[in-house]
Amino acid sequence: MSDTISGTMSGDDFEKEIFFIKERAMMLSYSAKSLKARADEETKGYGIRVFHNGGLGFSFASSEKAMKQAENDAMKVAKYSPRPNFSFPEKSRIPKVRTFDESVAEMSVGELKEIFEQVRDGAEKYGENAQIDIAALSSEERIENTIGFSGSYESSAISFTVQVMDGDGYGFYSNSFCRLKDAGDFRALGESAAEMARQMRNPKKPDPGICTVIFEPESLAELLDMLLSSFDGDSKRRKISAIHDKLGKKVFSEKLSIYDDPLVPYSVSSSPFDDEGVASERRAIVENGTIKNFAYNLETASLEGIKAGGFARRASYTSPPFIDFSNIVVGKGDLADSEAEDFIRVLSFHGSHTANITTGDFGVEVSIAFRRNEALRGFMITGNIFNLFNDIYAIGKKQKNINGFIVPSVAFANVRIVPS
Template sequence: MEELIRFGEKFFDELEIAMYKSREAGVQIELNEVSTSALRERVVTVVRGIKDKRLGVAIVDTGDKEKVKEAVERAYKMAKLNKPDEKWVSFPEPGKYREPRKVDKELREVSPDYFVELAREGIGMASEEGIVVAGGGGGAEWGESLIMNSHGVNVFQEGGGAFFYIELVGMKEGKVTPGIFDFDAKLSLKLDVESVVKNALQKVKWAFKTEKSKTEEAKVVVEPWAVSSLLSYALFPAFSGERLVKGTTPLANKVGEKVSNDLLTIYDDPLHELSINPVIADDEGVPTRRNVIVEKGIFKGFIWDNYWAKIHGVESTGNGKRNLSTGGISIGFHNVVIENGKRSLEEIIGEIEHGYLVDGFQGAHSSNPDNGNFAVVANPAFLIENGEVKGATVFMMSGNVYELLPDLYAVSKEQKVLPFGGSMVVPAMAFENVRIAGK
């Protein structure tokens, strides 16, 4: 790679070469059967070069040295065609990296057959209860990356994670429950299929009985999957430094101010003990770190990649994420952690005289991060009466995330690792005085 950097410096003022190797082994489940199993391996090399502030990018599906040299020359031709970016400063300089987490090398070699057996185990458990496995799957992902640039950045990292998920549907006496979803994810192959299926089965049993919701203000307990979908669209984009520069975040000039009460702490840390994305560098080779975004309800600051940080005159927080389809870098999270509380979810539910438990939101993707407005359908959702779940229900929930967060009154001590759309570690969150529209 150093030879390739030197070759590229003949064409560019600055050059970055990033090589990614990935291996994915896994299965898919459809209607009580393992529908597909697959093993996919890929190598992608991305070349980004700057000449007279003009950016050129080329991508090749190989690590072959001669092919990468051709990509360098192609990127140079692209750069000459592009307009100069007058805001461009430079690629990042070398930094000091944290000690990497220990990786489980079994993830690099596991066969899809391993996940076939896990899938059959899950299907068998559900079938014994007369419940349909509508969908699901499992797999392991292993990745290796090498990021180098002409300023001396040179960082290699490797690692992977495994996951299993299942969606169950109950059918009894003409009633069909909503699809109930549960999952597990770890940095090893020690996935807890039994707990995944048991958790989903419990909710399917609740869902056989249906209850009406009503338009009211009530306590609403939001489980991790629903928490992540709502906040990922309505809140988290506002933490981007790019939005600060462009003036599209409602958190401009809010650093040091309260956005919630002291029960809420949010940070991005790829080396958190539960993270399944333990990277020591971002996709530009900038060291990652623990970035506290909200601490006890107080907004602490934005996250940055190299480009937008230098435009704004601050340091990158190590949050540059690469799109392998375009080669471009944008600001993103590695592993969002919402800090847990002291009470169990069971205890939180047990203290509610009347309220609701939400397992999933529909329509969260339509939320507006420019102002925090959202309108979602709570489904699957459950009615709580006198500390017990009485049955399934559905309701509308709309409002503004910055008005919702101060009504947070409890956070569960259990946290769920979410492997979808990046790594997240999320507890259940309970809100009071939530305005809902019943159905």
């Protein structure tokens, strides 16, 4: 790739960036007692951005032979696009981050099937009504530009999604791991979904009212997704986020601290640099209830007239960078497990897509919850996401890594319960 960078045209008004990614995906899907190998394929390609004649253009190529044409296409796009006031990253010190497990990257279909069989045996402990999806993923990513940045790294992930029905009871397990050994006992993984489904049989509805509710790590991750959409730098710039003018102000409970941390060893959202080449670092988003940062890529920051970045992600080589977070870390508290048993504990809900990202108002349907050993279902939680995170009763002592959300349980006070 360096030859392509060095061999390109140059000038005072020309910069080029090449983003390369090679990915391998191997997936197994199981339902209705039928196992299918959905894919075992490798894809690779190049995303190309250029600054030329005052504008910024993007194109992509699926092979090195097609890169010159893609560069020409990007320059044509640049003619009709205003140039944001930023340059691609310069050469910088790249931190070392552990993101790769060879045993995942080199796994065969046969080895993945052996893992599946253990998961299935656990999931079908009480019956055969299980749906299982397992994927082993690996990638190599490289970025170079004409300003001097050059970096590369490899990553890996193995993901599990297990769903089990037991009469009217539903249970699930969903998580991803960078390292195979971090997944633990595969049979126990599947069995946890089966046990949850059994416990959720014959659920009751809680009484309507206002009470303290705990969101366990599995559900808190989705709740945080709702909250963090308001920290998008573009939403702040366009003033469509309800907190666009709250930087440096206390908006949430002083118990709440949230960090974006791409440096966490062996976590699925870790990387040594973002998808523009900005070196990774841990950043406070909220600290003791005070808003410390919004998320920007380089272009959005330049449009707001500030120096920021580090939150650039790409869905694939076919897309330019967009804004997203890496690992989200929520600070621990002092809520004991024994105390948590007295409250409603929510493990799963749906309907977060209906939330109003401008006002923060939301209403979600709870599908899995417990109070002590009693299964609960058939109720909604309604409220405002900003008020919710401003009224935290307590935070748990232990964190779990759920798909890159490294979070404890959080108990919210004054939560409205509405039977559905």
